[in-house]
Amino acid sequence: MGFDIDKIRADFPILLRQVHNKPLIYFDNAATSQKPKAVIDALVHYYTHLNANIHRGVHALSQEATDAYEQARDGVKTFFNAQFREEIIFTAGTTHSINIVAHGFRSLLNPGDEIIVGQAEHHSNIVPWQMACDLTGAVLKVLPIDDNGQLQLDALQSLLGPKTQLVVVNHVSNALGTINPIEKIIEMAHQAGAKVLIDGAQASSHIQVDVSALNVDFYTTSAHKMCGPTGVGMLYGKKELLELLPPYQGGGEMIKEVYFQGTTYAGLPHKFEAGTPNIAGGIGFGAAIEYLNEIGLDEIAAYEHDLLLYATEELKQVQGLRIYGDVPLKTAVISFNIEGLHPYDVGTLLDQMGIAVRTGQHCAQPVMDFYGIPGTVRASFAFYNTKDEIDTLVKGVKRAVNMLL
Amino acid sequence: MSTEAQQDIIEEFALFDDWMDKYEHLIGLGKNLPLIDEHYKTDQYIIKGCQSKVWLRAEQNEGRVYFSADSDAIITKGIVSVLIRAFSGLSAQDIIDAPTDFINEIGLSDHLSPTRANGLVAMIKQMKLYATAFAAQNNA
Numbered sequence: 165m166g167f168d169i170d171k172i173r174a175d176f177p178i179l180l181r182q183v184h185n186k187p188l189i190y191f192d193n194a195a196t197s198q199k200p201k202a203v204i205d206a207l208v209h210y211y212t213h214l215n216a217n218i219h220r221g222v223h224a225l226s227q228e229a230t231d232a233y234e235q236a237r238d239g240v241k242t243f244f245n246a247q248f249r250e251e252i253i254f255t256a257g258t259t260h261s262i263n264i265v266a267h268g269f270r271s272l273l274n275p276g277d278e279i280i281v282g283q284a285e286h287h288s289n290i291v292p293w294q295m296a297c298d299l300t301g302a303v304l305k306v307l308p309i310d311d312n313g314q315l316q317l318d319a320l321q322s323l324l325g326p327k328t329q330l331v332v333v334n335h336v337s338n339a340l341g342t343i344n345p346i347e348k349i350i351e352m353a354h355q356a357g358a359k360v361l362i363d364g365a366q367a368s369s370h371i372q373v374d375v376s377a378l379n380v381d382f383y384t385t386s387a388h389k390m391c392g393p394t395g396v397g398m399l400y401g402k403k404e405l406l407e408l409l410p411p412y413q414g415g416g417e418m419i420k421e422v423y424f425q426g427t428t429y430a431g432l433p434h435k436f437e438a439g440t441p442n443i444a445g446g447i448g449f450g451a452a453i454e455y456l457n458e459i460g461l462d463e464i465a466a467y468e469h470d471l472l473l474y475a476t477e478e479l480k481q482v483q484g485l486r487i488y489g490d491v492p493l494k495t496a497v498i499s500f501n502i503e504g505l506h507p508y509d510v511g512t513l514l515d516q517m518g519i520a521v522r523t524g525q526h527c528a529q530p531v532m533d534f535y536g537i538p539g540t541v542r543a544s545f546a547f548y549n550t551k552d553e554i555d556t557l558v559k560g561v562k563r564a565v566n567m568l569l
Numbered sequence: 570m571s572t573e574a575q576q577d578i579i580e581e582f583a584l585f586d587d588w589m590d591k592y593e594h595l596i597g598l599g600k601n602l603p604l605i606d607e608h609y610k611t612d613q614y615i616i617k618g619c620q621s622k623v624w625l626r627a628e629q630n631e632g633r634v635y636f637s638a639d640s641d642a643i644i645t646k647g648i649v650s651v652l653i654r655a656f657s658g659l660s661a662q663d664i665i666d667a668p669t670d671f672i673n674e675i676g677l678s679d680h681l682s683p684t685r686a687n688g689l690v691a692m693i694k695q696m697k698l699y700a701t702a703f704a705a706q707n708n709a
């Protein structure tokens with residue numbers, strides 16, 4: 165199937181909007197992606213025709229809703245090529261997914277155990293581990309990045325040891341867009357006897373991920389970054405590990421039998437899905453994955469890479485512009501600053517021109533500290549963006565520079 | 570009821586009908602903001618809730634409160650400079666009582682929402698806090 169950009173843009177109703185009386189140019193896709201009509205329709209369809217609580221009703225509606233929700237789980241399972249459907253836990257998103265694992269490890273960690281965390285992580289892949297370490301006496305070790313934002317694998321080798329229980333890193337850095345060599349990291353960690361959690365929030369809609377081939381222990385993502393709704397995401401975990409971890413929250417759905425003398429827990433995946441889940445969200449997540457499958461992740465990746473190369477080349481023409489993490493292996497994210505200018509000023513002026521970029525620390529303060537900067541301007545592209553829009557961005561950046569310098 | 574200084578600011582900003590002129594003016598104000606003394610740029614004077622850093626200081630002299638400020642971002646500096654013009658030189662009680670709707674009138678209300686990254690609201694709050702502290706001192 166050819167890649168028909170006009171047809172794709174027509175799938176996203178929000179792209180018709182104006183901002184400050186100018187056509188919206190949305191370059192904040194790393195924060196959240198826009199939603200195609202297919203996903204919006206799935207949500208409307210659910211609330212219009214299927215709404216019922218799931219897994220508990222004998223009535224038709226409840227069963228139809230349950231089927232739709234569980235079908236979405238199958239879609240996610242296939243998309244990530246998990247072996248078993250019960251290895252796919254529906255969560256509220258990446259943050260929730262990581263917290264489930266970090267919380268579970270509190271009962272497995274001993275004082276002196278070590279967790280290795282990447283230096284360029286999102287705060288949600290740092291703080292839950294700090295909390296787990298505080299409670300257990302385990303120690304957090306930082307895997308450093310080099311000047312280009314790439315994890316230093318030789319440092320990983322020396323950090324890994326008999327005390328290492330876990331290695332937690334992102335697949336793609338949200339602050340820089342750099343893709344980490346997770347295959348190698350997983351292999352090295354496993355050789356040292358450690359488990360690996362990969363935060364895939366920035367990868368899932370850009371890189372085809374095969375959790376079985378990766379042999380990864382835990383993989384997390386958020387649907388809202390992959391054209392799906394907010395408030396839903398995935399925790400993938402190897403079955404035997406998910407069985408080992410204690411539940412995160414107690415409540416309905418996650419139990420088998422409840423007596424005041426004691427309760428037995430439900431099997432996977434329900435053990436980690438306490439309470440009425442985000443049913444519409446799960447179904448919308450399924451619709452998003454179907455939509456991505458229809459276009460094809462390889463097509464998406466190729467188109468976005470082309471945008472990245474074009475934008476990188478054009479932005480480099482701007483005098484004094486520095487790109488952080490300017491390496492070949494990247495998703496379509498450009499994190500930059502202009503000499504002498506504060507990212508906030510640049511972002512504010514771009515906003516006035518109808519261009520949405522993110523400015524600031526991107527929830528990754530250690531990365532900004534590493535570079536000694538207050539933040540960056542981050543333009544992140546998706547497959548519904550165009551080179552014309554990038555031209556407008558580059559013009560906008562030049563205009564902002566003229567106004568500010 | 571807006572103060573005289575606020576009225577001046579409203580009239581000045583009414584001259585711009587285009588966002589670029591307005592921001593160029595703000596940037597100009599930012600560049601001309603008299604700088605706060607370097608040694609006051611400490612955590613004690615920093616305003617939280619800003620994506621850019623803002624340092625704000627106040628002193629009271631013969632019954633009037635004077636502010637000085639700085640920021641690492643120019644547009645934020647421009648905004649601070651407008652606020653300083655609106656509030657500096659008034660008595661502590663006048664600052665406490667001063668309305669803030671002139672912000673809407675000069676078309677900066679975009680920046681007024683408390684979740685906005687530049688923390689305009691936090692700056693106004695801090696100015697009023699300083700004034701409240703001076704007023705308490707004066708009444709003691």
Ligand SMILES: Cc1ncc(COP(=O)(O)O)c(C=O)c1O
Pocket residue numbers: 194195256257258259260286288289334336337338363364365366386527
């Ligand atoms: C790399 C990375 N990890 C974690 C998160 C947190 O995701 P969420 O806010 O959807 O839980 C994000 C999103 O900002 C991210 O980019």
